[in-house]
Amino acid sequence: MSDVEIAVEKYHGAGNDFLVVSEAAASGDRAATEGSREDTADAPVGDRFAFTADRCDRETGLSHPDSDRTGADGVLFLAVDGEATPPRVEMTHVQPDGSVAEMCGNGVRCAALWGARELGLGVDEPADVVVVTPAGDRPSTVDDAGDHATVTVGMGRPSFAPWDVPLAPDHTTPLVEETVEGLTVTAVNTGVPHAVAFVDDVSAVDLEAVAPPVRHADAFPEGTNVVLAAPDDAGGFDQRTYERGVEGETNACGTGAVAVGAVARRRGLVGDEWVTVRPPGGPLEVRVTDDASFLRGPAEREFQTTLALQR
Numbered sequence: 340m341s342d343v344e345i346a347v348e349k350y351h352g353a354g355n356d357f358l359v360v361s362e363a364a365a366s367g368d369r370a371a372t373e374g375s376r377e378d379t380a381d382a383p384v385g386d387r388f389a390f391t392a393d394r395c396d397r398e399t400g401l402s403h404p405d406s407d408r409t410g411a412d413g414v415l416f417l418a419v420d421g422e423a424t425p426p427r428v429e430m431t432h433v434q435p436d437g438s439v440a441e442m443c444g445n446g447v448r449c450a451a452l453w454g455a456r457e458l459g460l461g462v463d464e465p466a467d468v469v470v471v472t473p474a475g476d477r478p479s480t481v482d483d484a485g486d487h488a489t490v491t492v493g494m495g496r497p498s499f500a501p502w503d504v505p506l507a508p509d510h511t512t513p514l515v516e517e518t519v520e521g522l523t524v525t526a527v528n529t530g531v532p533h534a535v536a537f538v539d540d541v542s543a544v545d546l547e548a549v550a551p552p553v554r555h556a557d558a559f560p561e562g563t564n565v566v567l568a569a570p571d572d573a574g575g576f577d578q579r580t581y582e583r584g585v586e587g588e589t590n591a592c593g594t595g596a597v598a599v600g601a602v603a604r605r606r607g608l609v610g611d612e613w614v615t616v617r618p619p620g621g622p623l624e625v626r627v628t629d630d631a632s633f634l635r636g637p638a639e640r641e642f643q644t645t646l647a648l649q650r
């Protein structure tokens with residue numbers, strides 16, 4: 340066993356926070372450009388799942404004076420291909436429960452900002468970056484790639500189809516406004532599954548109590564995120580999300596915000612325009628059309644630090 344040092348950064352998008360590990364260090368690329376090959380090994384993190392559970396813990400995980408929260412909602416393992424046009428960032432999002440998320444809207448914004456920063460792009464003019472996820476490519480535009488950026492992401496076409504959500508095989512039609520474990524929800528996949536419940540007031544619901552039975556319901560064989568939405572006075576929506584993988588409420592959920600937009604559009608509450616969705620961590624803009632959806636919001640880099648790992 341030997342000690343290796345790895346660089347870890349922390350980013351967040353509307354308070355949905357992530358540790359970022361550059362997979363470039365795995366191949367030695369980054370070390371080569373920084374002239375410190377001796378400090379890195381072939382893979383920056385040997386056991387990604389143990390690393391994520393350990394460093395994301397809200398009590399005992401990674402803390403830093405430049406961040407007001409210990410731990411994180413997950414780890415983004417990122418690799419950038421700066422030769423591609425536009426550049427591509429491959430994202431593997433490991434969650435605290437050891438699962439790998441197929442998509443993450445806030446994570447994609449952070450990954451796009453990270454990629455732009457790695458390549459020195461997005462400062463004088465907006466930079467296009469494609470984030471590669473298991474759910475497909477997510478074309479992104481990074482504006483103002485300092486520590487605080489605005490990133491717009493093409494989120495693909497939301498699907499209510501039972502096989503896409505996915506729903507259990509006995510569901511042959513979309514699950515729309517049905518009561519599941521006491522909550523009336525509509526199921527939609529925006530890269531990952533969401534059960535969206537429209538309520539009068541999101542803050543009046545005990546989310547930690549009502550969400551787990553829905554998250555684990557038989558209707559959702561791969562589980563689901565559980566989203567509360569309520570129209571606000573300005574034509575937008577308040578949002579709260581209980582996330583699968585984190586197994587708790589997060590400050591924001593980008594795929595969840597798009598799910599709110601998709602369900603609101605299906606209910607005839609909005610059309611194809613941009614609407615504001617407000618999770619506790621700050622506003623996000625979403626737009627849903629017949630064959631596409633978009634997410635726009637902040638991405639911020641909080642700090643970089645070095646960790647010594649035993650391998």
Ligand SMILES: N[C@@H](CCC[C@H](N)C(=O)O)C(=O)O
Nearest residue numbers: 440443444445531592593594
């Ligand atoms: N926070 C995310 C969603 C991450 C994935 C989710 N927890 C799942 O397992 O489905 C977002 O911003 O979209």
